[in-house]
Amino acid sequence: MKKFESKFNGTLEVGMYKGRKVLDSENANYSFGAAQGVWNETLAQIDLAQVKTVLLFGLGAGSVLDIMRIEFKFKNHITCVEIDPVVIDIAKKEFGVKPSKNLAIECMDAYDYVLGCKNKFDLIIVDISIDYTIPEKILTEKFWKAIVKRGNENGMIAFNALNYGRKIAHIREILKGAGYKYKVKHKVNGTNSIVFASFS
Numbered sequence: 001m002k003k004f005e006s007k008f009n010g011t012l013e014v015g016m017y018k019g020r021k022v023l024d025s026e027n028a029n030y031s032f033g034a035a036q037g038v039w040n041e042t043l044a045q046i047d048l049a050q051v052k053t054v055l056l057f058g059l060g061a062g063s064v065l066d067i068m069r070i071e072f073k074f075k076n077h078i079t080c081v082e083i084d085p086v087v088i089d090i091a092k093k094e095f096g097v098k099p100s101k102n103l104a105i106e107c108m109d110a111y112d113y114v115l116g117c118k119n120k121f122d123l124i125i126v127d128i129s130i131d132y133t134i135p136e137k138i139l140t141e142k143f144w145k146a147i148v149k150r151g152n153e154n155g156m157i158a159f160n161a162l163n164y165g166r167k168i169a170h171i172r173e174i175l176k177g178a179g180y181k182y183k184v185k186h187k188v189n190g191t192n193s194i195v196f197a198s199f200s
Helices: 034-043 063-071 085-095 110-116 141-149 169-177
Strands: 002-006 010-017 020-024 029-031 053-057 077-082 103-107 121-126 151-162 181-188 192-198
Touching: 002 085, 010 085, 020 085, 029 034, 034 063, 034 151, 034 181, 034 192, 053 063, 053 110, 063 077, 077 085, 085 103, 110 141, 141 151, 141 169, 169 181, 169 192
Parallel strands: 053 077, 053 121, 077 103, 121 151
Antiparallel strands: 002 010, 010 020, 020 029, 151 192, 181 192
16 A cells, blocks of 8 residues: 555555555545446446547546546547646556546646636536545536536536535536536445436
8 A cells, every 4th residue: 555645635545446456535435446436337328429528627546537448438538637736646657647649637726727718528527526525616606607618519517426415406506507407316336426417
C-alpha cells in the first residue's frame, strides 16, 4: 500500500482490491473498487456510438476512462477536469493515465472551469467528491445552469449523486427547465445514486 497526502483529499491510498490496484480516500473508494461497478452499470446504458465529445469532472485514478476506452471501445475525445494535482500525479504514475490527442487533463476547479468554458459536449459526466462528500458549490444552481449550457443538442449528463437524494431537487428542476428528461437510479451497484439526463 502506498500513501499520498493531498491538501484537497487528505490521505489517499493506492492498494489492492480483488487483485486490482485501487485508489481510496480515508472513507471512500475513488477508483477501481465500488466506483468501477457504479460507472460500468451507468455507461452501459449510454449509446457511446452517438458521442463525439466528453467532458468528465473528476479523474480519480481513471476508472471512468478505463471503462470507456476498454470496456466500451470509446475512441473519441475526452476532456477531464481534476482539481487535485496529487490525484493527477497518482493517475499518471500508478495507473498509467496520460494526456494524448484524445485525452486532455485540466488541473483546475470544476466550478471555475464550467463557468469559463465555451465548448459544448455530447456527454458530461460529473463525478466529484471529497471523500464521501460533494463540495457545496458543485450543488449550486450557478454550477448546474452552467453545466446545461455546455451540453450539445441531444446531449447527455450523468451525475454521481452519492446519497444526496434529498439535496438535488433543484438540480432536477434546472435540467427539466433546459429541456432534459431526468431520471435517478438509486443503489447503482448497491451503492450510489446516479442522475441521468437526456433529451430523449
